Amino acid sequence: MIKFGIAKGNSAMPNFKKYSYDQTAMVVVNFKDQLRPNTFEFTLHHLIEDHIDLSAFYDKYKNEAGGRTAYDPAILLKVILFAYYKGVRSSRDIQWECENNIIFKALSCDTVPYFTSIAGFVSSYPDAIESVFEQILLVCDEQGLLGHELIAIDGCKMSSNAAKEHSGTLDELALKLDKIQRQIKQCMKEHKRLDKRKPKERERKEQLEQSIDTLAKHAERIQNFLKTAAPRMGQAKRPKEIKSNITDNESGKMLTSKGTIQGYNGVAAVDKKHQIIIEAQAFGEGQEHHTLKPILDEIKLRYKRTGISDDILADQIIVTADTGFANEANYEYLKADGINAYIPDNQFRSRE
Template sequence: MPKAKPRFRPYSHDQDTILVVNYKEQLQPGTFEHAVHYLIQHKLDLSVFYPRYRNKDTGRRAYDPAILLPVILFAYSRGITSSREIQWCCETNVIFKALSCDTVPHFTTLAKFVSSHADEIEELFEQVLLVCDEQGLLGHELFAIDGCKMSSNAAKEWSGTFKELEAKRQKLKRLIRHHLKEHHERDEAETEAELDRDIRRAKTVLSLDESLQKVDRFLKTSSPRMGQGKRRKEVKSNITDNESAKMTTSKGTIQGYNGVATVDKKHQIIIDAQAFGEGQEHHTLKPVLESVEARFKKLGIADSIYQQGTVVTADTGFANEANMKYLHERQINGYIPDNRFRSRDPKFQNQKDK
């Protein structure tokens, strides 16, 4: 015999309510969102963004960078990089509402802010780094460098050498001529099915013509892209994003960038981050080390950081003869294993014998 059900309080998810929310109280001390809010409101100089605006006397009021920045940074910390999704979060998430003071920036405003303020955002990054150093969060003992491959918005199908792109252009021309010839051979459609077919063919021709114009414009306005190896030779260009590169990952071939970050050991704080349109990591070591050194000198942290006992580490992807020579000449204390280091290590030899 089934047991009698206890008496519970009734509930329903399908109901509305009105809440009194103080947005400042949602930014609790000790959280990332509170730290971002405090830094932007009280520590960072946002006047670096002001020259971009031209609405002092007339024009529509703009969103203050003090509103856009915390929203974008908090979204990135949660793995949200889509401007449309950030806008949606500002509409629905109480933390985003608190950071944006209950405003909802349009996704185009968010995207334009990020894409058009690269230099200003880099300067802001340096201000944050200076605050971290003043708070004793940087140890300057060991810098670890590593990279990861990131997809771009460009399709890898639009990649190729100039010879390959020229072949693609000729193929598009042949396809257009083929479809136009078929269209002229049938001047009038006799049935509804034939009319639909002619409409599809016309759309195909328009699409092919648009692609042809895209390839043609690129070949007329661009130059072959050269690699950085010992023997400089042409590498594949990309019509949509020619700064990106075709590269192999564990999940297949992508069109994208090699994101390289340098991290201070003490509190795992990123001190440099760059994106390279280069599949091979060893070409990125020198510019990364020089960028870190220049930034530390500019901020007054150290005139020559690598001569003050700082150790640099990186994985085998950064190892080649040119980099070893560079480290030696610059007297940088670097530890970068080559891809045969395991075969020389007795520990790994013993494991292989077992």
């Protein structure tokens, strides 16, 4: 057994430099030098600086004649895309990284966009951000990074910022509203009874008041949702109503290996040569078979818009997907359009 300890007696002790992590230091840093070649941040910086046209973002900026200066879309794109690459999705966390992380500081030139500016930028420019995606795809093609031989399609389940407890068909939500209203009446009845008792019941009364306020807000949300909502219909052969969600009605309940979540089915198409994503969409249903045609249609349109190919699917590029995308409707669609696709059915493992 090895024992660690302090030597006793006359043994000489090493003399180490003192150190402390709890200190602040002024460090001279050149931001350009932090973006090292052959790193993701270096590539991202030069793509946006030298190859991407950002004019699609400029339309909403109306501060030429006066007003406060705005964050450059190039800066916001760099820090947001780098954050997503690092798995940081919260706008508040991205702001923190810009304040404390040297790579984020280098990409943002030591500016610190407020989290509301970051969140507003992401939600306000869906078409412009898609334009950036297409321009990057075109750059990849010009650099010979796309093989145009095989496209692989697959999906994964992603949680949304919505509670699955707020889901239900319109009838189920109406029943939930009725139940909440009955709970409110019961709380008010007990609160009224406590009014006639001694002051020692003050704490219980405060709890009831808090419960009434919380339940009333929840009931109001459901009421407002039901006033305008229409039933969400599924994509099966015999469509039936699926559960709506009062927080994010484009998301859906879906089963994953870790249980049921409220979220999206993210489907991506990848070019084989360098695993470059050429198309990605999010669908609010767990079933994947109805997503195949929208994904392939958008790939065809995207390649035509960028001038890469007038009809990439007609060029007999191979398309692969797993059994989740298999059904008779998809087989008929692929055959009718002459698409060179390979999708196994659910029984392929049981056959020789």
